Amino acid sequence: MIDPVTGFPYPEEWVSRVKDDTSRALVEEGRAVLTASGSILRRGITTGATAAAATKAAVLSFEDKVSEVDLLLPCGIRVAVPVSGEEGQGRAVKDPGDYPEDRTAGLIFRADAVLEGNGITIRAGEGIGRFTRDTPRYEKGEPAISPPARECILTAIHEALSETGYTGVSVTLSVIGGIEAGADTLNPKVGVEGGISLLGTTGFVEPWDDHLGSAMEDRIRGADRVVITTGRIGLRISRLLFPDHEVVLAGSRIGQALGAVKGKAVLCGLPGLILKFLVLDILEGTGFQTVEEYMATEEGVLRMQTILREQRSPNLRIVVVDRNGGIIGDSQ
Numbered sequence: 001m002i003d004p005v006t007g008f009p010y011p012e013e014w015v016s017r018v019k020d021d022t023s024r025a026l027v028e029e030g031r032a033v034l035t036a037s038g039s040i041l042r043r044g045i046t047t048g049a050t051a052a053a054a055t056k057a058a059v060l061s062f063e064d065k066v067s068e069v070d071l072l073l074p075c076g077i078r079v080a081v082p083v084s085g086e087e088g089q090g091r092a093v094k095d096p097g098d099y100p101e102d103r104t105a106g107l108i109f110r111a112d113a114v115l116e117g118n119g120i121t122i123r124a125g126e127g128i129g130r131f132t133r134d135t136p137r138y139e140k141g142e143p144a145i146s147p148p149a150r151e152c153i154l155t156a157i158h159e160a161l162s163e164t165g166y167t168g169v170s171v172t173l174s175v176i177g178g179i180e181a182g183a184d185t186l187n188p189k190v191g192v193e194g195g196i197s198l199l200g201t202t203g204f205v206e207p208w209d210d211h212l213g214s215a216m217e218d219r220i221r222g223a224d225r226v227v228i229t230t231g232r233i234g235l236r237i238s239r240l241l242f243p244d245h246e247v248v249l250a251g252s253r254i255g256q257a258l259g260a261v262k263g264k265a266v267l268c269g270l271p272g273l274i275l276k277f278l279v280l281d282i283l284e285g286t287g288f289q290t291v292e293e294y295m296a297t298e299e300g301v302l303r304m305q306t307i308l309r310e311q312r313s314p315n316l317r318i319v320v321v322d323r324n325g326g327i328i329g330d331s332q
Contacts, residue, residue, distance in 0.1 A: 004030040005043070005075050005202055006235065006249065008219070014038060030077045032097075033207060035215045041207035044097025045081065046200025047175075048149025049073055050109045052156040055122075055171050057083035057090030058113035059160035066090065072155055073203025074148045088113045098207035103184050104196055108176040117168040120157050122150070127178020129192040136296040137323075144187070144197035152203060173198075190290050201232035206251075217260035219248050227266040228257045234269030237325045242266060258316070268319040271295045271304065271328070275320070278307055295328070304329050 001010045001024075010027075017038025018024050026032035032042045045053075049071060056069045066085030072078050083092045090111040096102035112125075124130070124143030131138045138144075145153075157169060175181075178195040182188075187197060220226050223246035229238045230251060238247045245266065250257035254267065254277045267274060272291040275282050282303070286294055294300035304320060308331040311318055320329035 001028060001034070003027070003033065004077060005204060007239075010034050011036075011218075011222075030075070030204070031079065033215075036218050042097040043207060044099050044102060044105075044205030045079070045095045046149070046203055046205055047094065047104055047109075047196060048146060048152050048198045048200035049079075049081075049203040050092050050094045051111070051149065051173050051175075051198050052153040053081040053083050053092040054090040054109040054111040055113070055153055055173065056156035056160045057085030057092065058088055058111040058171060059090075059157055059166070059169055060164060061085030061090060062088055062113070062115065062166070063164050069156070071203075072152070072159070074152050074200060075202035075204065077203070079203075088115075097205055099205050100207075102205060103181050107178060107181060107196070110174045110176060112172045112174075114170045115166055115168065116170055119168045120154060120161075121170040122153060122157075123170070123172040125172045125174035127175030127182075127195040128173060129178075129182045129187050129195040129197055131191050132193050133191045135191060135290070136292055144192045144195075146197070146199045146201075148203075149198040149200050152200065153198075206249075216248055216250060216253065216257060219246065220257060220260040220265075221262060222246075223248070225264075226261065227268050228254065228261075229267075230254065230269035230273040233323055234321065237321050238266075238268045240325060241268065241319065241321075241327075261315075264315045264317075266317045266319060268321065270323065271320050274318065275304060275307065278311055278318075282307075301328070 001015050014034050014036055023040040027034045032040045053069050053071050057066045060066045069081050069083050070078055071081050092109045094104045094107045096105035129144040131140055131142050134140050175196055182196040225245040227238045227242045227245045227247045228250050229235050235249050275291050288294040308318055308329050312331050318331040322328050
């Protein structure tokens with residue numbers, strides 16, 4: 001059995017512990033993950049995918065009431081998402097899965113659609129944050145909608161238009177309770193205020209907990225050549241850069257992952273988590289709020305190069321990449 005989201009082949013001894021056919025099907029479909037103990041943890045749906053579900057429901061509801069939509073996630077997997085849609089308004093509730101600390105869990109995403117012209121217009125309404133300053137990827141005033149989330153929303157609308165035969169629509173997205181939830185996330189630290197961000201590289205929220213931490217360590221211990229990475233972008237890039245290695249997603253648990261390594265390993269990913277792991281106070285005195293902003297300066301790049309030189313080790317190679325897959329730092 002292979003996880004269709006990460007490509008990880010589950011060990012047969014893990015699979016043998018699953019006795020319930022329904023749970024097995026969820027794992028095979030990518031809707032859940034299997035742990036070493038045989039327990040099943042359900043993946044949630046990201047904010048971007050939830051917004052996409054609401055928009056699709058809104059457009060489809062011009063034809064008839066809608067209670068469920070078939071949604072194509074950025075990872076290529078289709079899922080059925082419960083919604084409510086009627087007369088051009090769609091709603092979807094944020095599903096956290098078995099992720100215990102999802103601040104956006106239960107929030108209602110609302111899409112108000114108006115049929116007009118040819119083409120698609122997406123507007124960010126109340127509860128969706130906006131950038132308060134220019135960043136390397138966004139301009140001040142832009143809504144906090146990541147490219148994968150926007151593409152997921154556009155795909156959902158295109159499919160709805162194709163199904164209904166309409167040629168154009170304008171959709172306004174809003175999140176009920178988004179202003180309060182956004183203030184409780186990391187958004188203020190990265191310069192986003194007024195609501196939550198619409199995110200989601202795969203469309204799924206991983207159910208990170210102690211069980212998955214144990215599974216991560218088991219994978220690392222069982223690998224002859226291993227790359228530890230920090231996120232979905234790092235996962236994709238690491239597989240391209242190191243095709244003969246087992247790539248393990250550790251998220252922010254870098255220290256736990258490195259502690260499980262037997263022999264040599266590669267740590268590969270975007271600069272944010274990696275550099276903060278290596279130097280916790282890397283931003284102190286710089287005037288920058290995020291590592292990404294700092295790395296957009298010559299000073300930040302020079303600091304990174306110094307840190308990587310100081311971290312040289314025969315047993316650990318550290319590779320820092322950008323979002324396009326380019327290597328911007330290497331301790332080797």
